[in-house]
Amino acid sequence: MSPSITKSSENNTSEPQSFVIENVSLFGHTDSHLVVEDGDITLVRGSDTELSAEEIPEHAVRIDGSGLIALPGLVDIHTHLREPGREDAETIESGSRSAAAGGFTAIFAMANTTPTADTAGVVEQVWSRGKEVGLVDVHPVGAVTVGLGGEQLSEMGAMAMSKARVRVFSDDGKCVHDPVVMRRALEYVKTFDGVVAQHAQDPRLTEGSQMHEGVVSAELGLTGWPAVAEESIIARDVLLAKHVGSRVHICHVSTAGSVKILRWAKEEGIDVTAEVMPHHLLLTDESVRGYDPRFKVNPPLRTQQDVEAVRAGLADGTIDIVATDHAPHPDEDKDCEWGSAAMGMIGLETALGIVQKTMVDTGLMTWADVAFRMSHLPARIGRVEETQGLALNQGEPANITLVDPKATYTVDPAATSSRSNNSPFGGVELPGRAVATFLRGKPTYLDARFEGIFA
Amino acid sequence: MKHLLSTSDLSREDAIRILDTAEQMAATQEREIRKLPTLRGKTVVNLFFEDSTRTRISFEAAAKRLSADVINFSAKGSSVSKGESLKDTALTLQAMGADAVVIRHWASGAAERLAESGWMHGAVLNAGDGTHQHPTQALLDAYTMRKHLIGAEAGPGAHFKTATGNDLAGLTIGLVGDVLHSRVARSNVALLTTLGAKVVLVSPPTLVPVGIETWPVDVVHGLDVALERYDLDAIMMLRVQRERMSGGGNAFFPSPAEYTRLFGLDGDRMRRLPEHAIIMHPGPMNRGLEITAEAADSPRSVIVEQVSNGVAVRMASLYLLLAGEEGGE
Numbered sequence: 001m002s003p004s005i006t007k008s009s010e011n012n013t014s015e016p017q018s019f020v021i022e023n024v025s026l027f028g029h030t031d032s033h034l035v036v037e038d039g040d041i042t043l044v045r046g047s048d049t050e051l052s053a054e055e056i057p058e059h060a061v062r063i064d065g066s067g068l069i070a071l072p073g074l075v076d077i078h079t080h081l082r083e084p085g086r087e088d089a090e091t092i093e094s095g096s097r098s099a100a101a102g103g104f105t106a107i108f109a110m111a112n113t114t115p116t117a118d119t120a121g122v123v124e125q126v127w128s129r130g131k132e133v134g135l136v137d138v139h140p141v142g143a144v145t146v147g148l149g150g151e152q153l154s155e156m157g158a159m160a161m162s163k164a165r166v167r168v169f170s171d172d173g174k175c176v177h178d179p180v181v182m183r184r185a186l187e188y189v190k191t192f193d194g195v196v197a198q199h200a201q202d203p204r205l206t207e208g209s210q211m212h213e214g215v216v217s218a219e220l221g222l223t224g225w226p227a228v229a230e231e232s233i234i235a236r237d238v239l240l241a242k243h244v245g246s247r248v249h250i251c252h253v254s255t256a257g258s259v260k261i262l263r264w265a266k267e268e269g270i271d272v273t274a275e276v277m278p279h280h281l282l283l284t285d286e287s288v289r290g291y292d293p294r295f296k297v298n299p300p301l302r303t304q305q306d307v308e309a310v311r312a313g314l315a316d317g318t319i320d321i322v323a324t325d326h327a328p329h330p331d332e333d334k335d336c337e338w339g340s341a342a343m344g345m346i347g348l349e350t351a352l353g354i355v356q357k358t359m360v361d362t363g364l365m366t367w368a369d370v371a372f373r374m375s376h377l378p379a380r381i382g383r384v385e386e387t388q389g390l391a392l393n394q395g396e397p398a399n400i401t402l403v404d405p406k407a408t409y410t411v412d413p414a415a416t417s418s419r420s421n422n423s424p425f426g427g428v429e430l431p432g433r434a435v436a437t438f439l440r441g442k443p444t445y446l447d448a449r450f451e452g453i454f455a
Numbered sequence: 456m457k458h459l460l461s462t463s464d465l466s467r468e469d470a471i472r473i474l475d476t477a478e479q480m481a482a483t484q485e486r487e488i489r490k491l492p493t494l495r496g497k498t499v500v501n502l503f504f505e506d507s508t509r510t511r512i513s514f515e516a517a518a519k520r521l522s523a524d525v526i527n528f529s530a531k532g533s534s535v536s537k538g539e540s541l542k543d544t545a546l547t548l549q550a551m552g553a554d555a556v557v558i559r560h561w562a563s564g565a566a567e568r569l570a571e572s573g574w575m576h577g578a579v580l581n582a583g584d585g586t587h588q589h590p591t592q593a594l595l596d597a598y599t600m601r602k603h604l605i606g607a608e609a610g611p612g613a614h615f616k617t618a619t620g621n622d623l624a625g626l627t628i629g630l631v632g633d634v635l636h637s638r639v640a641r642s643n644v645a646l647l648t649t650l651g652a653k654v655v656l657v658s659p660p661t662l663v664p665v666g667i668e669t670w671p672v673d674v675v676h677g678l679d680v681a682l683e684r685y686d687l688d689a690i691m692m693l694r695v696q697r698e699r700m701s702g703g704g705n706a707f708f709p710s711p712a713e714y715t716r717l718f719g720l721d722g723d724r725m726r727r728l729p730e731h732a733i734i735m736h737p738g739p740m741n742r743g744l745e746i747t748a749e750a751a752d753s754p755r756s757v758i759v760e761q762v763s764n765g766v767a768v769r770m771a772s773l774y775l776l777l778a779g780e781e782g783g784e
Contacts, residue, residue, distance in 0.1 A: 210563075218666035219463075221563040221587030221641055226665065290571070291564030335572075337541050339562030339585065 017441070017454070018057035023047045024065025024402065026392055028367030034070060035060070036398040039441035044394050061453050063436070067406065071371045073105025073399030073437065075378040075388050077168065077197070078251060078275060078323035079348065081107075081138070084125065085114025090328035090419045092126065095348070096135040097417040098326070100444035102348040103401035103434030106379065106388040107136050107326075111143035112173040118143035118154035120162035127164035135444045139384060142166040144185045144196055148174045153185060160192035167383035170197035172251055173298075175233060177203050182237060186246035193383060195273075197249040198237050200258070201299065205229035210338065212285040212300040220288065222338065225300045227255040234258050238265035238272050247271035249381055252325055254280045254299040256309030263318045273381050275323040276310045278347055278354035279424060283307075287424065293334045293341030294413075294424045297327070314373065315364040321378045324351045328420030346418050350411055352403065353430030360405075361431055367403075375401075398441040405432040407447075458570045458579040459772050461588040462646035467622060470649055474598050475619055476771035477764070484520070484767065494523035497554040497777050502544065503529045503582075504560040509738060510582050510592075513762070514557045517769035523777070526553070541565060545574035553577045555777055563587035578776040586636045592737055593642035595768040596691065597623060597650055599761050603733050604688050624651030627685050631657040631678060631718055632693030632745055633707070635664045639737045640693060644672055657681040657718065661707040662699070678718050682727045690728060691735040692720050692745045711744055722749040733757045 021034040026044070033051050035043035043055060056062070081095040092109070099107045109126055111117035117126060123140040130138020142159035146152045148171045159166040169189055176182045176198060185196050206229045211217050213224020234250055238261065241248040253259065253274045265272050279297060284304050287295040295301060313319040327344025334341055355374065359365040365373070379389025390396045408431050413423040435447035443454050456469065465473075483491060499518040501511050511527065518525045528544070541560070548556055555578040558566050563585030570579035583589040601618045604626055628647055634640040634656050647654050654672040656663065663674060675681045695714060699707045708714050715721075725734065734746075734756040742748050751758060 213665050215666040215669050218664035218670070219641070221585055221638060223586075224665060291568050332540070335542055337560065337562040337565040337568045339565070340541075 017061065018059060019061040019063060020051060020056055021063045021065040021070065021400075021402070022051060024068050024070045026070050027371050028069045028405075032070070034065075034392065034400070036400075036438070036441050039398055041392060041394055041396050041398050044392060063450065063453070065402065067404065068435065069367050069403040069405055070392060071103070071367065071401045071403060072375040072390055072392055073388065073401050073439065074103045074352065074374045075106045075382070075384070076104050076324050076326070076348065076351070077108045077321065077378045077382050078172070079107045079109055079326040080112065080328065080344070081109040081126070082328060083113065083129065084122070088330050088419075092129045092138060093133045094417060094419040095326070095328070096130065096133045096138060098346070098348045100135045100437045100439070101417045101434070102350070103352050103403065103437050103445075104136055104348060105399040105401070105437060105439045105444070106139065106384060107348075108139045108141050108168055108382055110172045111141050111170060112148060116143050116147050117141065118146050118148075120155070120158040120164075123159045123164040123166050124162050134439075136439060137384070137388060139168070139382060140164050140166060141168045141170050141172070141197065144169045144171045144176050145181060150174060150176060150178055150181060153181070153188060156189060156194065157191060160194060167192070167194045168197055168249070168381075169194055170199065170251065172197065172199045175199050175201040175203060177233070179236060179240065183240050183244060186241055186248060187244045190246055195247050195249050195381065197251050198233065199251050200230045200233035200237070202229040202233055205232075209300075210296070211288050212302050214285065214303060216285045216288055220291070222288070225298075227257055227302070227306070230255055230299055231257040231261055235261050238262070238270050241272060242268065242270045247273070250274040252277050252280065252299055252323075253310060253313070253319055254302050254306060256306045259309045259313035259318055262313065266318060273320040273377075274318070275321045276314055276319045277325045278322065278351045279345060280310055281307065281314070281358040282354050283424060291338040293336065293338050294345065294422055294426075296338060296341050296343050297345050298343040311358060311364060314359065321373050321381065322351065322355055323378065324348050326418075328418050329422045330420055334422045345422055345424050346416065346420055347423070348418065349416055349433075350423065350425050350430060353433050354425070356405060356432045357430055398438050400438040401434050402436040403432055404435045404447075407432050407435060409433065456775055459590050459776060460567050460570055460579065460581045462590045462593045462642045462649070465590075465646065465649060467649050467651075470594070470597070470646060471620060471622060473594055473768065473771050473775060474601060476775060477594070477598050477767040478619055480770040480774070481764070481767040490520055490522060492522050493774055493778055494518070494521040497523045498526065498552060499523045499555045499557060499773065500526045500528055500548050500553040502548070502556050502558045503527070504558070504565070505530070505583070507559055507583065509762075510559060513765045514582060514769050516766050518773055520766070521770055521773060523773065541569065542572070542574050545569055545572070549575035549577070555580060555773060557582045559583045561585055580772060580776060583638055585638065586641075587638050588642050589638040590642050590646075591765070591769050591772055592639050593646040594772070595761060595765040596643055596735060596737070597646055598764050598768050599735065599757055600626065600628065600652075600689050600733070602764070603757060604731070622650040623647060626652040626688040627655060628652050629655045629657055629681055629685065629687040629690040630693060631681070631690060631720065633662040633695055633699060634658045634667070634693070635662045636696065636699070637693050643691070644670055655681055655685050655687070659708050659714070659718065678720065678724055682724060686729050687732055688729070689733045689735055690720065691737070692740075694737065694739065695741055695745050715744055719745055719747065720750045721747040725750045725753060725755065728755075735761060738762070
């Protein structure tokens with residue numbers, strides 16, 4: 001046996017191979033058979049009749065898709081993979097594994113690493129490491145300003161022209177708060193059809209802030225993070241985008257007021273897109289009572305009224321997409337008093353279940369909407385629509401997520417592929433989850449029920 | 456009672472029990488030998504992440520008069536200032552067998568975190584957490600009010616009832632100053648309300664928290680308005696922190712002089728209070744800022760007495776947490 005063959009048989013599951021998914025529901029409404037060969041979807045047809053012998057490729061693995069929903073592989077435009085710099089919290093490998101387990105086939109890695117992803121060298125390192133791991137497409141986000149300092153524009157052109165082909169730029173974690181810097185950035189990224197993803201947080205209005213400013217913060221004696229600190233920046237930035245004719249993307253929309261401003265901006269024809277996080281669809285500032293730092297996140301958990309507003313905004317398209325803001329932190333940064341704890345929560349593996357719970361099972365969205373807002377649109381916003389977020393059609397790459405919408409489970413924060421377990425959803429019951437993920441025909445995650453079938 | 460973390464956890468009965476126990480404790484302090492054997496063999500740790508000599512000494516005196524062993528653990532000059540976490544400190548105290556930890560911490564919620572995290576098993580007594588709660592301060596304030604305004608000393612009309620066993624129903628209490636950053640205010644609002652008193656907060660709008668509308672209080676912006684509108688039985692002047700006055704965009708009011716003009720208690724304003732009203736301050740005072748010497752040193756002022764009542768209330772709290780019912784009198 002030659003070394004190359006040995007290697008190939010060891011990595012059997014990572015090689016593209018043929019498989020068929022029978023009786024699966026496309027987007028939750030069309031019962032179909034899917035055939036995948038050499039990484040591409042080669043046949044999609046209704047499942048009113050069984051697949052014939054000719055339709056099933058030789059040696060194809062057969063997957064019973066009954067009861068499952070097939071979606072295009074999910075795309076998350078907002079994650080923190082912590083590499084380089086904080087590999088104790090997450091690596092590109094562990095983050096990719098967690099993403100695949102959550103049903104994602106492409107993720108965008110934010111620039112707030114150490115060193116900052118503000119040069120072509122760093123973004124290429126992230127990109128090539130993602131490729132090496134090969135579980136999801138890892139697209140680095142470039143910093144807008146050098147070192148996220150908010151003052152000097154980083155060399156965005158070099159990052160755009162690098163192998164990493166960066167199109168999304170963000171100082172996420174920090175707001176590009178200087179209006180002139182923001183204006184220049186919005187103008188400049190037009191050079192390469194880029195977009196600035198703004199972390200909308202007025203820094204002066206949120207100095208020392210610990211949680212949403214309102215009834216609960218007043219009682220708990222925690223410094224407030226007022227909704228207006230988010231809304232005022234969004235208002236400014238949509239006006240700037242209008243003025244200079246650029247597109248802008250708003251990260252982690254969390255307040256009812258933000259939804260109103262975005263709705264107005266879209267009516268005005270302003271080229272703005274926006275994302276909401278699963279935790280802002282489900283949790284409120286009431287969770288902060290008890291001071292458990294797992295609920296500490298930025299922007300903070302808001303009120304029930306805000307939760308309802310962002311749900312409605314996502315349902316009517318005012319908010320375009322769901323992104324996770326997956327933010328891993330090691331235990332020692334969460335197992336402490338609230339004031340010392342880091343902000344952020346992991347979310348790649350629970351995102352789909354939370355969207356099902358809050359949006360699908362409530363009748364606000366269909367599974368086709370989920371495909372649109374968690375795959376197609378984020379791919380388009382991130383300008384990776386040629387490889388990701390594609391329809392499940394014959395001839396397209398086989399980026400497929402199989403969802404079991406009846407696989408009710410209780411979240412166990414320790415049971416994650418992420419290197420960190422700072423999930424606020426421990427003990428929460430979620431109605432469904434991804435049970436298989438395929439990246440260009442290669443299984444990148446398989447639930448226990450499929451164990452061994454690709455061996 | 457396993458811990459004493461927040462006055463909002465106390466029922467009316469809990470609160471009255473603490474106040475009544477404090478009365479008994481105070482009575483023992485009149486005796487020739489003031490030390491009680493009640494907590495002999497128990498270890499009480501004063502864990503102070505924030506400077507507060509007054510509160511620490513008060514707790515230390517209370518524990519010692521109950522014969523407990525007292526260990527003082529302050530952030531300064533200890534491993535805490537070298538970056539040891541609250542968790543590791545707690546594990547250390549657990550290993551040393553602390554029966555109760557009296558904690559003062561700069562972070563709101565730190566006492567609750569210590570109590571609920573499973574890092575240690577002893578009783579936790581919150582001696583001030585960030586801008587959240589300082590329950591023994593509110594208890595000593597309520598004790599002082601009850602003694603002067605409800606009990607036999609309350610003057611004509613109040614003689615028919617004694618303080619013991621009673622709440623503060625019918626009283627109107629003014630809290631003047633920085634409510635936003637005040638754990639004293641938060642603790643007092645919860646406790647006084649539970650005990651049936653009406654609370655009036657007198658504060659510049661910049662020092663009232665957003666979200667206060669759900670609090671069971673009246674809010675007025677100006678001490679003159681408060682004196683006109685209410686017959687206050689007690690007025691509590693809150694300390695104004697120096698850092699709230701620093702310039703630029705960080706100041707919460709234009710100048711110390713302006714604060715004094717609108718919110719300071721001087722002799723003239725003191726004379727507009729009902730005759731029986733008492734003047735309180737949690738200390739330390741900024742004389743000339745929130746209160747003038749004339750008011751602070753007047754016969755109506757019970758500020759110094761608050762300090763001695765503090766020892767009795769803390770004795771009662773430690774006693775109820777550590778001796779519980781078994782040592783009941």
